[in-house]
Amino acid sequence: MKTIRIRTVALAAVLCLASQGALRAESPAAPAPATATAPTLDSARGTLDKWVETQQILSREKKDWVQAKELLTSRIQLVKDEIAQLRLQVDETHKSEQDFQKSRSESASERDAAKSTSGELAAEAAVLEGKVRSLYKAMPESMREKIQPLYDRMPTDPETTKVTVAERYQNVLGILNEMNRLNGEITVASEIRSLSDGKPSEVKTIYLGLGQAWYLSARGEAGVGRPGPDGWTWRPAPEVAPEVAHVLEILQNKSSPKFIQLPVTIQ
Numbered sequence: 001m002k003t004i005r006i007r008t009v010a011l012a013a014v015l016c017l018a019s020q021g022a023l024r025a026e027s028p029a030a031p032a033p034a035t036a037t038a039p040t041l042d043s044a045r046g047t048l049d050k051w052v053e054t055q056q057i058l059s060r061e062k063k064d065w066v067q068a069k070e071l072l073t074s075r076i077q078l079v080k081d082e083i084a085q086l087r088l089q090v091d092e093t094h095k096s097e098q099d100f101q102k103s104r105s106e107s108a109s110e111r112d113a114a115k116s117t118s119g120e121l122a123a124e125a126a127v128l129e130g131k132v133r134s135l136y137k138a139m140p141e142s143m144r145e146k147i148q149p150l151y152d153r154m155p156t157d158p159e160t161t162k163v164t165v166a167e168r169y170q171n172v173l174g175i176l177n178e179m180n181r182l183n184g185e186i187t188v189a190s191e192i193r194s195l196s197d198g199k200p201s202e203v204k205t206i207y208l209g210l211g212q213a214w215y216l217s218a219r220g221e222a223g224v225g226r227p228g229p230d231g232w233t234w235r236p237a238p239e240v241a242p243e244v245a246h247v248l249e250i251l252q253n254k255s256s257p258k259f260i261q262l263p264v265t266i267q
Contacts, residue, residue, distance in 0.1 A: 118165060125168040126158040132175050138210055138227035142189040143182055150174045183209040188251055195221050196236060204248055212264050216244040226265055237263070 136144070136151060144151075150171045155161030161168075187207040192200045195217055203215040205225070213225035213232070222241035225234045243262050249255035 121169075122158065122165050125165055125172065128172045129154050129158065129168065132172055134229070135179060136175070137229065137231050139179065139182075140189065140191075140205075140207060140210075140213070140232060142191055142205070143187065143207070143210075147175045147178045150178075179210065182207075183211070185209065186251065188248065191215070193217075193223075193234065195219075206244065206247055206251070208264070214240060214244045214247075214262060216241060216248065220245075224263060224265075 132151075132154070136147075139147070153163070153167070153171050155163050155168065158168075186209075189205050189207065191203055191205050193203050193205075193215060195201050195203075201217050201219075201221075203217045203221075205213055205215040207213045210227065214222065214237070215225065215234070216222045220241050222237050222239075222244050223234050224237040224240065225232050227233075240262055243260050246255065247260050247262070250257050250260070
């Protein structure tokens with residue numbers, strides 16, 4: 001609107017000046033002096049130049065304003081995009097924090113449950129270790145070699161031990177597996193035992209599992225053994241010497257298998 005007004009005023013001024021010049025030129029009765037025409041044309045020309053200059057300035061400013069507007073609009077859009085991206089990141093961070101807190105809470109609950117279970121398992125391991133120590137006394141000394149390493153690894157004080165619960169159970173299970181295997185076999189072992197003369201002598205001992213045993217010396221002295229709370233106890237039993245000798249021959253493949261009666265104590 002401003003541009004149109006400026007153009008209109010300038011054009012009106014030019015036309016007015018041109019009309020005045022024409023009227024003066026056409027009138028023969030009153031010719032204008034030569035000096036009056038030149039300033040009028042110069043004035044119109046100066047006004048026209050100023051109008052053109054003004055138009056050029058307005059055009060440049062309009063062009064600059066359009067470019068500035070486009071640049072400002074692009075910057076505003078860029079800021080809007082950055083704000084949207086930041087909001088998205090904030091939402092994702094908030095969700096991640098919620099997920100982390102939830103996972104942390106679940107982990108704490110699982111840790112507490114595991115700690116409680118671990119305490120229960122440790123207490124049960126201590127009970128099993130106590131029972132294994134009692135069973136260990138029932139093991140003949142000649143059969144302890146295989147379980148001795150596992151037995152030595154059992155902690156003496158469960159409350160202060162640094163052995164893990166898993167290792168403690170492995171030790172207990174290893175000992176029990178070996179005991180169970182020996183309890184289902186007939187084993188012959190060479191041992192040293194004090195006989196009737198009080199002197200230690202080598203004997204052959206037949207173990208029926210881990211609950212009963214008979215021995216026979218080279219001189220024919222025989223005896224019977226049973227496990228007790230403090231270890232094995234032995235008593236002379238000369239009446240079973242022939243049967244024990246026969247069983248040894250069968251086990252050593254020196255005699256044909258057959259049924260042999262031997263005294264057994266059952267608790």
